[in-house]
Amino acid sequence: MSNDCGSSSLELVSMLNYFSNHQSKPFNMSQLKQPLTKITTGMASGVLVFSLAGCQQAEPENTPVSQAPAPLTATDSATASIVYADGVYTVDGVYQSPGGQEEIGVTLTLADGVITDAQVEPRASLPISKKMQEDFAANYQTQVLGQRIESLELGKVSGSSLTPKGFNDALEKIKLQAQS
Amino acid sequence: MQWQFEAIGTHWTIDIDPGGPNCSLLEQKIRKLIEEYDLVYSRFRTDSLIHRISLKAGRFKFPDSGQEIMALYRQLYQLTSGSFTPLIGDTLIGAGYDQNYTLTPTHLDSPPNWEEVLNYRHPFLETTRPVTLDFGAAGKGQLIKLVAQALTDQHVYDFTIDAGGDIAYHASDGQKLRVGLEDPSDPTKVIGVIELESGQAIASSAGNRRRWSQYHHIIDPHKLASPKEILACWVIAKQPMVADGLATSMFLVNPTKLLTEFEFEYLILYPDMQVYRSGGFKAELFDK
Numbered sequence: 001m002s003n004d005c006g007s008s009s010l011e012l013v014s015m016l017n018y019f020s021n022h023q024s025k026p027f028n029m030s031q032l033k034q035p036l037t038k039i040t041t042g043m044a045s046g047v048l049v050f051s052l053a054g055c056q057q058a059e060p061e062n063t064p065v066s067q068a069p070a071p072l073t074a075t076d077s078a079t080a081s082i083v084y085a086d087g088v089y090t091v092d093g094v095y096q097s098p099g100g101q102e103e104i105g106v107t108l109t110l111a112d113g114v115i116t117d118a119q120v121e122p123r124a125s126l127p128i129s130k131k132m133q134e135d136f137a138a139n140y141q142t143q144v145l146g147q148r149i150e151s152l153e154l155g156k157v158s159g160s161s162l163t164p165k166g167f168n169d170a171l172e173k174i175k176l177q178a179q180s
Numbered sequence: 181m182q183w184q185f186e187a188i189g190t191h192w193t194i195d196i197d198p199g200g201p202n203c204s205l206l207e208q209k210i211r212k213l214i215e216e217y218d219l220v221y222s223r224f225r226t227d228s229l230i231h232r233i234s235l236k237a238g239r240f241k242f243p244d245s246g247q248e249i250m251a252l253y254r255q256l257y258q259l260t261s262g263s264f265t266p267l268i269g270d271t272l273i274g275a276g277y278d279q280n281y282t283l284t285p286t287h288l289d290s291p292p293n294w295e296e297v298l299n300y301r302h303p304f305l306e307t308t309r310p311v312t313l314d315f316g317a318a319g320k321g322q323l324i325k326l327v328a329q330a331l332t333d334q335h336v337y338d339f340t341i342d343a344g345g346d347i348a349y350h351a352s353d354g355q356k357l358r359v360g361l362e363d364p365s366d367p368t369k370v371i372g373v374i375e376l377e378s379g380q381a382i383a384s385s386a387g388n389r390r391r392w393s394q395y396h397h398i399i400d401p402h403k404l405a406s407p408k409e410i411l412a413c414w415v416i417a418k419q420p421m422v423a424d425g426l427a428t429s430m431f432l433v434n435p436t437k438l439l440t441e442f443e444f445e446y447l448i449l450y451p452d453m454q455v456y457r458s459g460g461f462k463a464e465l466f467d468k
Contacts, residue, residue, distance in 0.1 A: 159362020
């Protein structure tokens with residue numbers, strides 16, 4: 001992954017989501033390219049928020065850090081990043097998934113401002129299927145960009161481009177009415 | 181040999197290889213099958229079974245297809261805690277997505293619970309009051325499956341069925357089909373390419389096409405609002421009806437919930453153009 005803020009936040013998201021599906025498995029944080037700094041403990045009903053040490057926060061204040069299935073809500077732009085002393089921390093986290101709020105418990109080991117170990121206790125009540133555990137390998141793209149169809153050799157295109165004619169006609173009518 | 185036609189409100193392209201002498205007879209058979217399906221399940225025509233069910237309570241006989249589609253809807257209804265429901269029809273109508281496409285929201289009510297209104301014992305549906313059922317979330321997929329079955333019954337084993345961007349593919353030589361993933365904001369572009377295998381189906385759902393006022397064609401019955409967190413998603417499954425139903429369900433619940441009961445691969449595209457996909461969704465994605 002590249003060295004920028006967006007991909008690092010996605011790696012974190014990837015880690016958290018991986019854990020929520022894999023029921024507590026050690027994740028070697030040294031695999032992350034950027035050190036992470038916890039800025040709030042959110043003990044009771046908290047929101048896990050991480051900022052990136054040494055990373056310029058270019059996003060505006062109310063932009064979520066990521067919108068992948070385990071997004072973190074940035075409640076704070078990275079003005080004050082507190083670096084915690086080495087040790088083990090426990091955080092109760094909630095994150096927004098497409099289906100609603102999910103809870104996880106996270107135990108982090110920090111050394112030199114870097115998370116050297118993380119254990120996640122998923123709180124979802126669903127059984128985790130074996131297939132998910134075997135196949136799960138989240139693949140993130142920070143930003144996809146469309147490429148022109150003619151430049152590619154495609155057999156078919158899958159999308160929902162073709163809306164019912166009646167629908168489109170109705171939309172046109174409404175547009176005209178709105179203009180008059 | 182390629183057939184192209186409009187049906188169930190969308191554009192169909194069916195590629196058959198090779199085109200044999202009975203091609204036009206087969207085409208007629210397929211189009212008749214599709215028309216018969218529409219006559220049962222469409223809520224947009226006044227001569228359909230669904231329309232009769234919306235007029236008054238009663239006992240209604242479904243064709244053979246009813247068993248499978250009602251079973252899928254029941255399963256997804258329970259799995260999504262009622263977010264995925266065939267009873268969403270009246271809510272869609274309240275939002276303006278009615279037979280006349282008025283597209284003007286009037287008043288939205290939450291749909292009733294399944295048990296309050298519906299009792300399906302194949303082939304009969306009993307209703308306790310008039311309701312508008314909507315099978316749009318999986319009906320097209322089931323119809324694709326029925327068409328595929330009709331083709332293989334006639335010993336056609338090489339075909340691609342494309343119904344408005346939902347695709348079922350069979351190739352007796354095992355060759356894969358390169359399928360572009362349409363950029364929801366620009367139909368001349370794709371955000372990636374996936375290689376579909378023979379025997380696989382892909383379904384797509386997006387929130388930016390059929391949209392009006394503050395709604396699009398998927399309404400979450402618990403929130404009476406159209407989900408905005410996802411821009412589009414794609415689901416690959418063996419069964420076209422399942423792929424279709426899951427593509428809609430992905431707007432309503434976390435995919436992990438759906439994975440507890442279904443085998444499928446998926447890709448979710450977010451409004452900010454970030455992507456999340458399952459490990460087996462082996463697509464080449466573009467970032468420049």
